[in-house]
Amino acid sequence: MSRNRSLHNPNLTSFPNPSPEFGALTRNSSVTFIPDTLLWWPSYSYRKESGIGFSGEDFFYRDGKFGVRYFVPTGCVLVNEETAAKSEDIPDDDMEYKILKMAKVFAPNKGKVETLRRFVEDGGVRSLTGVIHFANDTEGPPGFVHGGATFTAFDQLVGVMVHYYALHSPHMTLNLTIHYRKPMPLGSVQFFHLRIAKTEGRKMYVDGCIFDPSAGDADEEPFDVAGWDFSQTIPEKYARAKVEGVFYRxxxxxxxxxxxKDSRL
Ligand SMILES: CCCCC/C=C\C/C=C\C/C=C\C/C=C\CCCC(=O)SCCNC(=O)CCNC(=O)[C@H](O)C(C)(C)COP(=O)(O)OP(=O)(O)OC[C@H]1O[C@@H](n2cnc3c(N)ncnc32)[C@H](O)[C@@H]1OP(=O)(O)O
Structure with missing residues (x-):
């Protein structure tokens, strides 16, 4: 049996650098890594008060519980200095302009210039791909990840994707449904692939999965992450968990x- 078990390392408490999983994605020409300084939003209030940005390749949810690295489809950089400069004539109280100014700070100044609207009109796939590490303190069933940890990871990942494609305009989760397909091994590094399925008014419909290349049939070669076309959805048999949800602007x-104020908090 040539099954790849290297993803399931119970002793892994932080991302190996560079991890084989990360390497597989960087070799895939259909995705571009975005340093997560651009997306990382650990606490809106803290960030606002401190003005401090965050750096590093790993994203952790609290004390090392989740580590994440993000990718977007190549050619889908939303905005850069040039795009932001063109917006100088937009009045200062315009919400979208404020968002553009934020995006100017956070968006990578490289690659192809694509505004959100242009990108949507082109019918491109708006997705987010990456690797996530479920560390040992996410344990639920013995040896496996707690479903609530999986859910939190999804909510955060999808939230980041929505905010990215909405140029940081604030969205909240209206609903999120998780389908737990196979137990998630504790300490494992998994891949995720999420996409915005459609936008209707202020609602963004999302779906996707956390998947494991070694979760397919035992007699098959593992799923080829480096060669996969991420404009396609991931075959069902590799999914450990699937998600569908709606976010509201x-x-x-x-x-x-x-x-x-209303809650007197
Ligand atoms: C979280 C904001 C942060 C902002 C930060 C700014 C920039 C951020 C940049 C980067 C951020 C990076 C990462 C963020 C990461 C994660 C995000 C975390 C997301 C969360 O973790 S967030 C917490 C859980 N989330 C809530 O705490 C929502 C509570 N909720 C409400 O605050 C209201 O519900 C509200 C305002 C959403 C709408 O209220 P409203 O009064 O404005 O509008 P209304 O009630 O009319 O609903 C409008 C339409 O949604 C339909 N609708 C309502 N409820 C539904 C449901 N449950 N399921 C399906 N559809 C539903 C209605 O049927 C109607 O549909 P229609 O228009 O078609 O009739």
Whole structure:
């Protein structure tokens, strides 16, 4: 049996650098790695108060619980200095302009210039791909990841994707459904592939999966991540968990402040 078990390393507490999984994605020409400084949003309040950005290749949810690296389809960089400069004549109280200014700070200044609207019109796939490490303290069933940890990971990953493609305009989760297909081995490094299925008004419909190249049939070669065309969905048999959900664009971040006041928090 030539099954690749290298992804399941119970002793792994942080990302090996560079990990074989990360390497497989960087060799895939249909995806581009975005340093997660551009997407990382650990705490909106903290960030706002401190003005501190975050660096490093790994994303961790609290104390080393999840580590994440992100990729987007090649040629889908949303905005750069040039695009942002063209928006100088937009009034300052315009929400989209504020978002563009944020994006100017956070978006990578390289690659092809694509605005969100242009990209959508082109019918391109809006997706996010990456590797995620479930460290040992996410344990639920003995030897496996807790379903709540999987859910949190999905909510965060999809949230990051939605905010990325919406040029950082604030969205909240309306609903999220997880289908647990196969137990998630504790300490394993998994891949995820998420996409925006459609946008309707203020709603963004999303779907995707966390998948494991070695989760297919035992007599097959593992799934070829380096050669896979990520504009396609991942074959069902590799999915450990699948997700579908809807995110909703808020009129402004002030909505959250108003809710805090209303709740007397
Ligand atoms: C989280 C914001 C952060 C902002 C940060 C800014 C920039 C960020 C940049 C990067 C961020 C990076 C990462 C972020 C990572 C993760 C994101 C975390 C996401 C979360 O973890 S977030 C917490 C859980 N989330 C909630 O806490 C939502 C509570 N909720 C509400 O606050 C209201 O519900 C609201 C405002 C959403 C809508 O309320 P509303 O009054 O404005 O509008 P209304 O009620 O009319 O609903 C409008 C349409 O949604 C339909 N609808 C309503 N509820 C539904 C449901 N449950 N399922 C299906 N459809 C539903 C209605 O049927 C109607 O549909 P239709 O228009 O078709 O009739």
């Amino acid at each position: 808020l009129a402004g971040i002030e909505y959250l402040e108003q809710n805090r």
